[in-house]
Amino acid sequence: MLTRTCLLALSLTTLSPAALLRVEISERSDVLAGKSFGSAGPYERLIGKAYFAVDPANAANRIIVDLDKAPRDEKGLVKFSADLYVLKPRDPAHGNHAVLFEVSNRGGKGMLGMYNRAAGSADPRTPEQLGDDFLLERGFTLVWLGWQFDVPQREGLMRLYAPVARDGDRPITGLVRSELVLDRKQTSYSLADREHIPYPALNPDDPKLTLTVRDWRDASAGDGPHRFYKRGPSTGLQQ
Numbered sequence: 001m002l003t004r005t006c007l008l009a010l011s012l013t014t015l016s017p018a019a020l021l022r023v024e025i026s027e028r029s030d031v032l033a034g035k036s037f038g039s040a041g042p043y044e045r046l047i048g049k050a051y052f053a054v055d056p057a058n059a060a061n062r063i064i065v066d067l068d069k070a071p072r073d074e075k076g077l078v079k080f081s082a083d084l085y086v087l088k089p090r091d092p093a094h095g096n097h098a099v100l101f102e103v104s105n106r107g108g109k110g111m112l113g114m115y116n117r118a119a120g121s122a123d124p125r126t127p128e129q130l131g132d133d134f135l136l137e138r139g140f141t142l143v144w145l146g147w148q149f150d151v152p153q154r155e156g157l158m159r160l161y162a163p164v165a166r167d168g169d170r171p172i173t174g175l176v177r178s179e180l181v182l183d184r185k186q187t188s189y190s191l192a193d194r195e196h197i198p199y200p201a202l203n204p205d206d207p208k209l210t211l212t213v214r215d216w217r218d219a220s221a222g223d224g225p226h227r228f229y230k231r232g233p234s235t236g237l238q239q
Contacts, residue, residue, distance in 0.1 A: 019077075021051045023084060031087060031136075032127065038137035041094045045125075046086040049161075050145060053077040066165035069172055083146040083158045085109070087124075089139060096139035104144050106196075107157030111135075111142060122156025152195035173202050181217060 031043035054061050055077055056068045070078040089095035102111040112118035116131025124130050135142060146158035165172045176199045178191040192198035201209075 019053050021053055021079075023050050024048045030090070031125075032130065037089075037133055038139075039094060040089045040096075040136060040139035042090045043087055043136055044090045046084070046088065048084050049081050050084045051079065051081045053079045066172065069165040069167065070163040071166065078163060080163055081161045083144075083160075085123075085144040085158065086141065087136070088141040092141075094139065095141060098140055099143055100135065100140045101143045101145070103147060104158040106194075107146060107148060107151035107154075107159060109144055109158075111144075122154070148196075150192060150197040153197070154195075 025046050025048040027045065027047040029045045031045055034042045036042055053073070053075075054064070054067065056070070056072070057076070061067055067078060072078055100111065100115075102109065104110075107122075108120070109122060109124065110120075112124055112129070112131050112135070113120055116134050116136075118124065118131025119128045121129035130136070144158050146160045148158075149160045149162045151157045151159050167173075176191070178198070180189050182189070190196075190198050191201070
């Protein structure tokens with residue numbers, strides 16, 4: 001593995017409550033075999049991981065649910081990492097010194113399709129997947145960083161690798177709610193959105209598990225009849 005440390009990342013550690021510790025690059029390759037994109041010149045592709053640490057005692061981090069229950073290092077910090085994907089001018093002096101950052105929806109890469117009229121790809125390498133070169137010819141550095149821990153297990157999706165919150169020596173447990181919208185009869189359904197990774201059920205046969213049904217998505221408690229079900233001891237859900 002090719003490993004490089006980003007000096008900019010190190011300089012940011014004293015400036016942010018979510019400190020970027022380092023960047024490790026596993027692939028560094030030319031985009032389209034070294035093709036020149038206007039005045040920006042050739043581009044290169046960087047693929048790797050970014051590593052972070054946050055301080056649970058910092059007031060800015062209190063919004064992060066259960067951060068105080070995550071494992072900590074010897075400095076009292078909680079560490080995590082995320083997938084990183086970058087397309088940048090090979091010579092930064094030829095770029096426009098601006099980063100276009102996409103918060104990847106469901107771990108994908110939509111920026112090139114939106115601005116470059118490109119075909120969708122989790123790992124854009126062909127002319128069709130890079131599109132009409134609009135952003136590259138103008139010298140933008142394109143950056144994707146994973147932020148969802150539960151994206152589907154598919155090659156190329158951007159992912160966050162978060163620590164497991166714990167209660168003493170055991171992972172914490174608690175109530176999880178999931179919304180299901182069906183357009184046909186089904187006998188089973190994931191408790192996650194589409195193909196995302198769901199929270200595992202501690203006890204699928206727990207009689208306290210419930211299912212409520214509403215006639216339309218935005219219905220509130222006073223908008224009409226709702227059906228309420230509880231899991232029965234042997235016959236499944238009962239009204």
